[in-house]
Amino acid sequence: MLTDRHRERLLGYALVAPVAIFLVALVAYPFLSAIYLSLTEKVVGYPARFVGFRNYESLFDSARFRIVARNSAIFTGASIVVKLLVGMAMALALHKVVRGNQFIRGILLLPWVIPTVVIALTWKWLLDLFRGLVNVTLIDVGAVTRGVHWLGDPTLAMVSVVMANVWRGFPFFGVSFLAALQTVPQELYDAADVDGAGGWQKFWRITLPSIKGVVAVVTLLSTIVTLNDFNIVFIMTRGGPGAATHIFATYSYELGIMSQRWGLAMAASMASLPLVALLIVGVVRYLHREEE
């Protein structure tokens, strides 16, 4: 005879089993086999051969990979910093607005809702050399005489993909910060007013410390996703010109899908893993702390 407690346990395991089976088969297994494959060399027609860390060695030795790692750092760093700034500006500007707050917030979140592919294509078109809105407008107002090579110049191409990424991502920052701002007790500001604190002081001493948990989680989440972004770069520049905007995911695509060099591709996919793992640990710790 089963006791109620045993029954509860059995039912518990039965109900989480589908989730577990699914995630083991299509997340854990692919992941572990990728780590194994990154230690092998596979040539079509021959069985995979174990080569130890040779794939990682040749990856880290290649100039192209170093460019890719540097680009990923620049792309992620620049995107996150600008998203933080614009998101914070959006939250602070919207915080005390009473009328139309919901509506404005709704409009501002749209970039985060529409398909990333649409966003990337739109930015490619906005920045089109001859007919894009940006160049046409710049010429119309007399800021430049000839169209700017947004996607053709190595530096400007990086600026362009960062712009598109920021446009898509900052509303998430802004809306999260806004929600956090609304939990900061008004009394703190009243007390600061009595003490004669200025706007900046209030921001640094009260606002920021009060919402730093949300700021940290949002920044970590966005760093994980941005570091492994594919869509925006792939569609806008394919990593070009040259390798000027090539980042981790577009590089794995090049090695795996285009060149079929699976061992190297796996190694490239796993190259950012230590960093991603650290960031994930950060998020999980913050979320657990908030739960308690």
Place this chain on the structure above:
Amino acid sequence: MLRQATLARCLVLALIMAIVFVPMYWIVVTSFKTGRQILLSQSVYVPRPFTIDNYVYLFEESRFALWIRNSAITATASTLLSLAIGTLGAYALTRLRFPGRRTFGGLVLITYLVPPGLMFIPLYQTFIRLGYTDSLGTLILAYPTFLVPFVTWLLMGFFRSIPRELEEAALVDGATRVQALVRVVLPLAAPGLLAAGLFCFTLSWNEFLYALIFIADDSLKTLPVGLSEFVVSDFAFWGQLMAAATLASLPVIVVYIYLHKYMVQGLTAGAVKG
């Protein structure tokens, strides 16, 4: 002083609204231009005369309808699959006591945070080994890898907000756990289930990377992949492309209008990533 601060706030807000608005305006406005207007940069800001030819072209001369069909099938099936699996898991993780429950909850959160940009090559290899690529079924199985952890995590929050007493009352009345789940908890969680389902639909509808890699057959391409292939070596039919972009965005915008209130809650709970 106060006036100045308000003015600054309005300016910042107006600027941000403009930054968000202009690219969206550019999408819609381009979609109503003729090929000639686009080519010669005529009536750049407002198309005069305007045309709906781009939209007609999509349905009459491109595979647009097929892409919509593929996207709709994939998104619907992967959403239903994820909801079914995730709901059971979330219920067990919040309501039933069994050893390993907290660890498992933590692992689900971790899988949720693993980005597709890191997973696509490993997952593709797995599907190759299973001999199951190039089918809508591949995507229907692939999307739940990020949807299931998401649904589970989101619904755990909803289940926690349903008072335990209601369920216990049903148990006292002689219902089994499963009956209590089906008759009491699920109806109460219906708004949460709907929200989770719509989120899943949106995420699947917008998904690009897996669809690009796993599907080679032209007749099985989804909408985002179809859109991306409008651009052929730096040359694009921008009018048609922006018409397609407008139509591709409409369903998710409609969903979003409904979801808006949940979205803000979900965002703050860290349940949605950007």
